Amino acid sequence: MLKVQEIREIIKLIDQSSIDEFTYEQDGEKLKLRKQSKRTAAEPAEPVQSAEPAVKQAEEVKAPAPAEKQPEPVQETKPEPAADLENTTEIKSPMVGTFYEASSPDAEAFVKVGSKVTADSTVCIVEAMKLFNEIEAETEGEIVKILVENGQLVEYGQPLFLVKK
Template sequence: MLKIQEIREIIKLVDASSIEEFVYEADEVKVKLKKNSGIVISNHTPEAPKPIETVQAAPAVEAPVAKVAPAVEKQEAKTVETASTESLHKIVSPMVGTFYQAPSPDAKSFVQVGDKIGEESIVCIVEAMKLFNEIEAEVKGEIVEILVTDGELVEYGQPLFLVKEN
């Protein structure tokens, strides 16, 4: 049986290499890793185009303008937010599972925004197949933002925390 640290090392090695997929099988254990290629394959069948309805000229011209303006504002806000978070370290999920901020429902959270953390500080738990995996910070700094909520499903590589490194 592989230990969680060994799996983390395999993930790091695959991530740093040029291979796209890695499969490891031993006894009753199978580990399969795939890199995110950015390609989304969907089996969704497109619907038939709907007939265009006849609409008066004035509402048809005004409606798109009202819908486009907020989208432009949101895009500008995302650009500003992205620029400010680029200098921060992201603690990412090493596996697919359920994110928990505390060791039990009635216990205090491992970390909160503003907390100072060390490289070996436990910041959360990701539960996968009834195994509760403690996630270490692996960086020294201060928690700036918690990006997921307690009990949320997380994906491999999904950012969980933003940390301002010391």
């Protein structure tokens, strides 16, 4: 089956394309990705049939509909001038889940404002379906803002950090 990094790449490609739904099947295992859902909130999601249902369900990601509002950043500091935000990049959540700044409640946060990161630096964990997924920066620079709080629910594509290159 596909690795998490490969699934992230597929998600990025689908997000940038006009494809609304993508299904991948291999050896009886199925991965289904959707941009928009035509279900109502009361209808349950389709069950995923596989030997590893928790992993597959964690990887089944749906992007929020364009009309939905993204949650406002919770950790606010003084407003930054537009010039300071010109050279920044967002680190976005690759999945729906719970944001954790550290590997355990008593551990130190992976990154803080001012921390230098490289493309393979772990910046946080997003827990989905009892799976703890380490999120990598995928960019280089300095963390200038943390946009979510520890324990907050995050959506697919929601900005988590601002990084100045």
